[in-house]
Amino acid sequence: MTPDGPWWTRSVVYQVYPRSFMDSDGDGIGDLGGILQRLDHLTDLGVDVLWLSPIYPSPQADNGYDISDYTDIDPLFGSLAQLDELIAALHARGMKLVMDLVVNHTSDEHPWFVDARSSKDSPKRDWYWWRPPREGFAAGAPGAEPTNWQSFFSGPTWTLDEASGEYYLHLFDRRQPDLNWENPEVRQAVHAMMRWWLDRGVDGFRMDVINMISKDLRPRDGSPAGELHDGPPLPGSSLGSGYASFICGPRIHEFLQEMHREVFAGRDGPVLTVGEMPGVTVEQARLFTDPARAEVDMVFQFEHVGLDHGTSKWDVHPLRMRDLKASFGRWQAGLAEVGWNSLYWDNHDQPRAVSRFGDDSPRYRRDSATCLATLLHLHRGTPYVYQGEEIGMANYPFTSLEEFADVESLNHHVHAVTAGQAPAEVLAALRVASRDNARTPVQWDGSPNAGFTTGRPWLAVNPDHVEWNAEAQRGDPTSVLAHYRRLIALRRELPVVALGAFAMLLPEHDDVYAFTRSLDGETLLVVCNVSRTPYDLTALLPEAVGAELVLGNLPDAGAELRPWEARVLRPAA
Numbered sequence: 001m002t003p004d005g006p007w008w009t010r011s012v013v014y015q016v017y018p019r020s021f022m023d024s025d026g027d028g029i030g031d032l033g034g035i036l037q038r039l040d041h042l043t044d045l046g047v048d049v050l051w052l053s054p055i056y057p058s059p060q061a062d063n064g065y066d067i068s069d070y071t072d073i074d075p076l077f078g079s080l081a082q083l084d085e086l087i088a089a090l091h092a093r094g095m096k097l098v099m100d101l102v103v104n105h106t107s108d109e110h111p112w113f114v115d116a117r118s119s120k121d122s123p124k125r126d127w128y129w130w131r132p133p134r135e136g137f138a139a140g141a142p143g144a145e146p147t148n149w150q151s152f153f154s155g156p157t158w159t160l161d162e163a164s165g166e167y168y169l170h171l172f173d174r175r176q177p178d179l180n181w182e183n184p185e186v187r188q189a190v191h192a193m194m195r196w197w198l199d200r201g202v203d204g205f206r207m208d209v210i211n212m213i214s215k216d217l218r219p220r221d222g223s224p225a226g227e228l229h230d231g232p233p234l235p236g237s238s239l240g241s242g243y244a245s246f247i248c249g250p251r252i253h254e255f256l257q258e259m260h261r262e263v264f265a266g267r268d269g270p271v272l273t274v275g276e277m278p279g280v281t282v283e284q285a286r287l288f289t290d291p292a293r294a295e296v297d298m299v300f301q302f303e304h305v306g307l308d309h310g311t312s313k314w315d316v317h318p319l320r321m322r323d324l325k326a327s328f329g330r331w332q333a334g335l336a337e338v339g340w341n342s343l344y345w346d347n348h349d350q351p352r353a354v355s356r357f358g359d360d361s362p363r364y365r366r367d368s369a370t371c372l373a374t375l376l377h378l379h380r381g382t383p384y385v386y387q388g389e390e391i392g393m394a395n396y397p398f399t400s401l402e403e404f405a406d407v408e409s410l411n412h413h414v415h416a417v418t419a420g421q422a423p424a425e426v427l428a429a430l431r432v433a434s435r436d437n438a439r440t441p442v443q444w445d446g447s448p449n450a451g452f453t454t455g456r457p458w459l460a461v462n463p464d465h466v467e468w469n470a471e472a473q474r475g476d477p478t479s480v481l482a483h484y485r486r487l488i489a490l491r492r493e494l495p496v497v498a499l500g501a502f503a504m505l506l507p508e509h510d511d512v513y514a515f516t517r518s519l520d521g522e523t524l525l526v527v528c529n530v531s532r533t534p535y536d537l538t539a540l541l542p543e544a545v546g547a548e549l550v551l552g553n554l555p556d557a558g559a560e561l562r563p564w565e566a567r568v569l570r571p572a573a
C-alpha cells in the first residue's frame, strides 16, 4: 500500500440493479438508456464507481445472474454501443465502471451448456459437472442425486438430464449449471472474456460467488480422488449442507491468483476487483485481499447480514447490537494490517436496511437511515451504496404471493408449503426477507410510477414513493440524500476516514454503537444511537463533551444523544 493507500480506499461505490433503476423505453424494465439519463444523480451524490448488476443476454431466470452470452448486452437492457456510451460518459465525469462477473455458473441456455448437454462425448461435456446417479439408485429416484447438497434456491443442487441419464450440478437454480473450473479450458475462456471487457474500457469486476468456483475433490475415507462428497444433514430435511465442499475450496486461491496473472497483471490504469464470498471467514478474507498475494482487492463478506437469521434466512430474528459490534469489530481488526474491507448494508439480495436494522416508522425513518449510513461509512473499508438506499427506500408492503417475482422467493414458497409449512407463515417470512424488497423500482419522484417508467413496472413501485423520492430530497439539506452526500464527501476530505485505525468502544452496550478512528495524531469519535431510547452522552462517553461536531444527522446536538442520533466528533486534543 502506498502511504495514501490505493485509490479505492477513498472511494464509494454505487450499485445499480439495471432492471429497477430507470426505464427509458417504456417497457417497464430499467435499461442502459435509463442509466444514461440519471447520471447526474450519481455525480450529485459524489460516488466514484458504478457497479452494474448483469446486463448480458440472459433468459432472466435469476434476473441476469444466469448468463447465456458473456460478451454482449441483452436487448432488454440496450446494446454494446450504449454500454460504450456509458463507459465514456462515466469516465468523462471521473467515475469508473465495474461489471458483474458471473462465472461460477452460466445459464442452461448458454451455448457451452447446450453443447455439453447434447452428448456425453461433447468436447464441452467436461466444462460442467456431470455425475451418474448415486450407486444403487435408479436415475430420478428419490435420493439418487450424486450428493445430498441443498441448493441456495431450495431443493437439491442436482438436476437429472433425462437424455444421458446423468445429473448436472447447480448450486443455485436448475437453470444455472455450475462451470467446472478444474478444466483449464473453462478458466482460459473466462480469462479471455474478462480481458475483452477490460479492453473495452471497463474498470473492474464484482465477482459473483467467486469463492464457490473450487469444489473439493480430495479423497476422503479411502475413496479415490475426483469424487464429490455428501455434507452434514440439515435439520428437518433429507438434504445436507455442501458448504465444506464448495465454500473457499482447495484451489480457490490458486484460481484467483491465476486469474490475476492472466487478466490484470501488467495492465495500465486502476482496476477494482471485489469478490462476493458468502461464508468467507475473516482469516480467509485476509488471504484473499493481501496485496502481496495478488488475488482480489476486497471481498463481500456475509457475517453481518446473517446475524438476524435463525435456522435459515427465512427465520428472521431481531439483530442484537452487541453481535453486530463483535462481528464488525473482528473484521475491522482482522483486516487492519493486511487486506481491506468492503462495507455494505444493502444490495439487490438483501431486504432494505432501514426496515431491517433501522426503524422505518414515519417518525424515525429519516433519522435511522442517516444513523445507519453514518455508522457504516465511518468504518475502515470501501462503502457500497445500493440504489435507493441514499433516499431511505424501505421494504415493500407485500400482502400476497402474486406480488413476488424472485426465483429464490418463489422456489422457497413451493418447497416450504410442500414440506407442510402454513402458507401464511411462508408469506410472512417472504415479506421481511425476500430479495424483492430490494428490487422495487427506484423512486425518482412522486408521480404514479415514481418517474421510473412510462409503462407498467415489472415489479410494483412502493406506494410510499409519494413521500419518499429523490426529487423531494434533492434540494432539502436535512434529507437522507443530503446526508449521504456529506458522508461521501467526508471520506474524500479526511484521510482519517479512509485510512484511520479503528477501535471499538462500549462493546457490550445494547443501543449505542461507538468507535474511534485515528491517523497521524488525528482522531474521530463516532457515536450512534441505534435505538429509540435517549442516552446521556456525558455519562456514556465523557470524551465526547466539548468535542467539535464534524458531521451529525440531527440539528442542535447537546448533552443528550437522541433516538437514532449519529455524530462524528473531533475530541478536544
Ligand code: TEU
Pocket: 062, 065, 066, 102, 152, 172, 208, 209, 276, 278, 313, 348, 349, 408, 435
Ligand atoms: O448471490 C449469492 C448468494 O449467496 C445468494 O444466495 C444470496 O446470498 C441470497 O440470494 C441471499 O438470500 C449472488 C447474487 O448476488 C444473486 O443475486 C444471485 O442470485 C446468486 O449469486 C446466483 O448468481
